[in-house]
Amino acid sequence: MKMLAMDTSTLVMGIAVLHLEEKRVLGELTTNLHKNHSVRLMPALDQLLGDLELNMSDIQALAVSAGPGSYTGIRIGVTTAKTMSWALGLPLYSESSLTVLAMNGLRFDGVVVPLFDARRRRVYSGVYRREGERMVEQIPQQVVEVDLWLEQIAELNQPALFLGDDVVRFEEVIRRRLGEKARFGTAAENIPRASQLGMLCRHKWANHEPPEHADFSPNYLQMTEAEANWIKKQGNGETSHAQKS
Known part of the structure; x- marks a missing residue:
């Protein structure tokens, strides 16, 4: 069985494929660039699978970093992983970035x-x-x-x-x-590795921990700016209403 792991929670974009039974990393692709993960993630995934002579039909489980980190980056990774999980019927595991x-x-x-x-x-x-x-x-x-x-x-x-x-x-x-x-840390140690993500999620798989539910959402550790602004507006509205009454 093989697991595909993806991490887009920071400027680092990482993808790895692991052999679950053998506890072995089959391949890994990592970049640390100021470029849009939404444009590069799927081509990078295709490249890695191609290099390994694998197809998505060869993948039996998925892993994704759930945050914290870049709001946009986290959403790209989690949304992609959830979509693939739903479309292909694959269990999805997550771990903190x-x-x-x-x-x-x-x-x-x-x-x-x-x-x-x-x-x-x-x-x-x-x-x-x-x-x-x-x-x-x-x-x-x-x-x-x-x-x-x-x-x-x-x-x-x-x-x-x-x-x-x-x-x-x-x-x-x-x-x-x-x-x-x-x-x-050294320069290499400062970069999150998708292979580490995969091994952490492999541990969950091996210990029969349940995969994520369909309503799984990222862990930002704090509200997004849009959420904070909305709550602030609601609070101002309640205050104004109370003053009027």
């Missing part, structure tokens, strides 16, 4: 901190520690102001490996707050 990135620090002897920029000096992040061949959350995923986040990490008093292309934007304040306990 932060957990996927944290897997690059599996061999680190300390805590691992995957991080995406959430703008306005905030980050999407979580703190992980290795347990066997998996990364387990030590501090739950959240969207948080970076200085407050570093306070939480400093309280652990452990070496902390920061992963992600966005880490460079906060490297100075990280070094200032954590000193020698701050470690930083």
